[in-house]
Amino acid sequence: MNYCREFYNLLIKGSQAYARWDLETSTTILRSRKRMGLLFLMLLPIIIGGIAIAAGDGSGLPSTIGGKSAYMPSHYTNLIFFASIFVGLCAGLITGCIGAGGGFIIAPALMSAGVKGILAVGTDLFHIFAKAIMGSVLHRKLGNISISLAVTFLIGSLTGATLGGMLNRYLYDLNPVLSDAFITSVYVLILGFLSFYALLDYFRARRGELKSNKKASRAEEIPPLGQKLQSITIPPMLTFDEGVTPGGRKISAVFLVLSGLLVGLAAAIMGVGGGFLTFPIFVYGLGVSSMTTVGTDIFQIVFTAGYSSLSQYAFYGFVFYTLAMGMLLGSLIGVQVGSLVTKVVPGIMIRGFFALAVTAGFINRFFALPGKLQSLDYISIPPNVGQILNLVGNTLFFAVIGAFAVWVSWVFFANIKELKSEHSHN
Template identity: 60%
Template sequence: MKLGRRLYQTMLESSMAYAKWDLETSRNILGSRRKMWILAAMVVPVILGGLAIAAPELPGILGGHKAYSPAYYTPAIFGVSIVIGMCAGLITGCIGAGGGFIITPALMSAGVKGILAVGTDLFHIFAKAIMGTAIHKKLGNVSVALAVAFLVGAGVGVTGGGVINRALYETNPVLSDTFISVIYVFLLGFLGIYAMTDFLRMRKAGGGDAHGGPAAGSAGGGKSLPERLQSKNIPPMITFDEDLTPGGKKISALFVAVCGSIVGFAAAIMGVGGGFLTFPMFVYILGVSSFTTVGTDILQIIFTAGYASIAQYAVYGFIFYTLAMGMLIGSLLGIQIGAMATKVVPGIYIRGFYALSIMAGFVNRLFALPGKLAEMKQLPHNPGLYHMFDVVGNILFFIVIGIFAVWVIGKFLTSFKQLKEEA
């Protein structure tokens, strides 16, 4: 139980660090007229192209919605992608923790194949990182040697994850969806239980700050593992944190590369940036300072998401660019609204919705599994029952996320005058 809570706390801390980067990136894009014109130039062809290919006589392999190719597109799909991106952005902005965990389950619930959802989410992350991150502001926080070793490992992990996802899809598209759903069931189930426990504990204690994160480097021998790893002299050795520790600290590049491979593998399998793993690995396993970790994490997000989305998914046709552009627009707006709404929304309620949204994602993927397993002949044939489970899971998921989004946007609109005065 203590190990599980510690793991949850470190994942929450890393998710908060990623959310801060996401908010800064969004502000960087929205605050630049040139970048807004670039974004418009990227989105306009998507809209015009969608209107142009709406003809029903297109061959199935090119535009048919029954085909597994990502070409089928309607303006409604583009609208749904904006809503999904906005909801993820609202969660990130409000909670101060990553909301990207809802994107892949939401896309799959909307009818997008799992492998397309993963590839599309990675491309959306990469596009946002490239457009919004001002790298020159962060170079002082980055150990180049750590970054290089980490990215070498991440490249190996991304390649392995991409190969597995594509191999499963080529074997059986339903098997691919099932595999991705199972991973999200375990992840969201774990996070959801602890998030709900945290919310109930805070409510019983009389509330608290929604952004109250875990305490890093707790007592009880938490640094024993980093110390052991740093004592191993396995060439090549990397020196880091010179500005914080006299003479700096040293660690083998091998250990850094191994951590990078795990992060890259998870990113390629789940369609996430990997930030929720990078932070706890750097701080609690390698012993890197939070200051250096944040800067290095920004670099790994750009290169890991870029390599995964392009080399492992785009070149094989597993990216739905329409959805990626819609999610980018929605998330840029959502994260700004969410961040401002925290000034007028009680923190305890935000934390409660956060826990509910994670649990809704868990239930959504859990209820989708029986139908997938039945299609693979692993469960008795009962399509009516499994379809009912799937529908109930989708309804519950979108109701919870929808209520959260409407509530936050409503609070933002009704308090707009107050927020404007404070600004």
């Protein structure tokens, strides 16, 4: 139980590191006229397509989002575009306000809206990559990166991303419903784990049982698993953390490649960048310091998301660019508003909203799974039961996420004078 809780805490730290990068990247884009101009150019084909469709009768558009033929911006409707902005806005609000976890709702939200799972994954990865190349804040983190660790890790992560993309495409070609069921099952397992510990920590915090960790102020100690792996000498050995430990620490490149393989596999299957796994694997498993881990985590997210979105999904037509650009636009605004709201909201409330958001995502995918398994004849239930469960899951999910977005917006506008005053003093 303690090991699981420690693993959960490191997962959250990984998500928080990604949230800080997301905020910094979004701020960089919004404050630059050149980058905003680039965003407009990326949106221009979508705007022109929308005008063309609005001028016509809209005939020829598919009844579902994603099929066996084309996936390009021709699959455009005004409703789809504005819905994607809403999804990006909500994800940004969660990321900015909670400081973690916003990316976990994107794929479930898109799948709930009718987007096929493989298309939701590819589009989410492309949205992350588009934000990364527009923000270009990676160079600020390079001082915290061990180049040897990062490059070796990327060998594994890009290999894992290739395998994950191939697996998703194979399952989709075999049966699109099987592909959706597989991606949904992965989300059920991950979000179920996160939901359980997030709720547990929230109620413990409400009872005042969570205390500050005094070890955080001392030099980081290498966890037992990290010590064991670092004692195994399989050439080549890589040296890192010279600034943390005299003489640095050493670990076999084999373990870096295997770790990258796992992260890349998760990133390509789930479409979340894989950054949430890097932190627990590096700190707990490999014994790398938190400072080095944060830099390497951001480094790998950019390259893994870029490689996965392009080589494994975009080249095969599994990126819905209209959705990606809408999510990018919404998230740029959402993450800014959410980060400001944290200044006027108690920390316990933020922790509660994180637990609620992750639980909503878990319920959504959990309720969607029986209908998919029934379609595959893996379980025997009346078809209308699966449809009802799916409807209940979708309703609860969008009700929770929508209510959260409304609440954050209300808090923001209700305290806008205070937030402006604080911002001017800074």
